Amino acid sequence: QKEVEQNSGPLSVPEGAIASLNCTYSDRGSQSFFWYRQYSGKSPELIMFIYSNGDKEDGRFTAQLNKASQYVSLLIRDSQPSDSATYLCAAPNQAGTALIFGKGTTLSVSS
Amino acid sequence: GAVVSQHPSWVICKSGTSVKIECRSLDFQATTMFWYRQFPKQSLMLMATSNEGSKATYEQGVEKDKFLINHASLTLSTLTVTSAHPEDSSFYICSANSAGGNIQYFGAGTRLSVL
Numbered sequence: 001q002k003e004v005e006q007n008s009g010p011l012s013v014p015e016g017a018i019a020s021l022n023c024t025y026s027d028r029g030s031q032s033f034f035w036y037r038q039y040s041g042k043s044p045e046l047i048m049f050i051y052s053n054g055d056k057e058d059g060r061f062t063a064q065l066n067k068a069s070q071y072v073s074l075l076i077r078d079s080q081p082s083d084s085a086t087y088l089c090a091a092p093n094q095a096g097t098a099l100i101f102g103k104g105t106t107l108s109v110s111s
Numbered sequence: 112g113a114v115v116s117q118h119p120s121w122v123i124c125k126s127g128t129s130v131k132i133e134c135r136s137l138d139f140q141a142t143t144m145f146w147y148r149q150f151p152k153q154s155l156m157l158m159a160t161s162n163e164g165s166k167a168t169y170e171q172g173v174e175k176d177k178f179l180i181n182h183a184s185l186t187l188s189t190l191t192v193t194s195a196h197p198e199d200s201s202f203y204i205c206s207a208n209s210a211g212g213n214i215q216y217f218g219a220g221t222r223l224s225v226l
Contacts, residue, residue: 032213043117043204043220044155049213088155092213098145099215103154 002027004091006102015111019076023089023102026070033072034099035063036088044088048074079109113139115207117218124195125226132190132221134205140185141207145215146178149202161188195225 003026013019023033032051036044050056050063050072062075076083086106090099114137124130134144144161159180160168167180179191188207192199202222206215 034214036217041202041222043217045217046214090215096213097143098157098160099213101155101157 002030002091002093002100004089004100004102006087006089006105008103009106010108011105012108012110013079015079015081015109017079017109019079019083019107019109021074021076021087021089021105021107022071023073024071025089025091027091027094028067028070030091032092033063033065034090035061035072035074036090036101038086038088038104040085047087076107079107081109081111083107084109113137113207113209113214113216115141115205115216115218117205117221119221120219121222121224123224123226126196127194130192130195130223132192132203132205132223134188134190134207134218136186136207136209136216139207139209141188141209142185144182144188144205144207146180146188146190147204147206149204149220151202155204158190192223195223197225199223200225 005024034049035047037047038044048063050065056063060077064073086104088104089102116135118133142163146158147155158173161180161182163182169175182188204220206217
C-alpha cells in the first residue's frame with residue numbers, strides 16, 4: 001500500500017519568510033507528485049505538480065523532488081498571511097487511477 | 112485549468128431523508144470521478160471512484176448501499192446519501208480527472224448537515 005506522509009504542523013512563519021513544506025512517499029516507483037492548497041471550509045486547489053528530479057518554479061512557489069531520497073517539498077517565498085492554509089501532497093496510487101493524499105500540513109503566516 | 116462544478120454547496124436535511132449531490136465537469140470529459148468525505152480538521156478520505164458507464168469502486172468501509180454513485184455520462188456523476196443520519200454530516204467533495212491525466216480537479220464541495 002502506497003503511503004504519503006506529511007508533518008501535520010502547524011508550521012508558523014512570519015510574513016516575508018520562506019515556508020518549507022515536506023512530504024515523503026513510500027513507493028520508489030512513484031513518478032508524479034502534486035501539491036494542493038486547502039483553505040478552511042473550502043475544497044483543495046492545485047498549486048503545482050512535478051514529475052522530474054530537481055526544482056520546478058512557479059511564481060513564489062518552488063516544488064523540489066528527490067526520487068533517491070523519496071521526498072518532495074514545496075517552498076513558498078515571501079510568505080503572505082493569505083498563504084495560511086493546509087497544504088496537501090499527493091501521488092498516484094498503484095494502478096495510477098487515483099491520487100493518494102497525505103494528511104496535510106497546516107501553515108500559518110503571521111503579519 | 113479544468114472546471115468542476117458541484118451542487119448543492121450546502122444542504123440541511125432531516126434524519127432519514129436522502130440527499131443527491133451532483134458533480135459536473137464543465138469543459139472536459141471525465142471518464143473517472145472521485146468522491147471524498149472530510150470531517151472537521153481531518154484529512155480527505157476517498158470514498159469511491161466513479162467510472163463512466165460502469166459500477167463505482169468503493170473504498171473499504173464505505174457502504175455502497177448507503178452511498179449510491181451514478182456516472183451516467185462523461186460529464187456528470189452523482190452521489191446519493193440514502194437515509195441520512197446525523198453521523199453522515201460532513202463535507203463531501205468530488206473531483207475529476209481529464210482523460211488520460213493524473214491531475215485531479217476538485218469541485219467546491221457540499222456541506223451536508225443532517226438534523
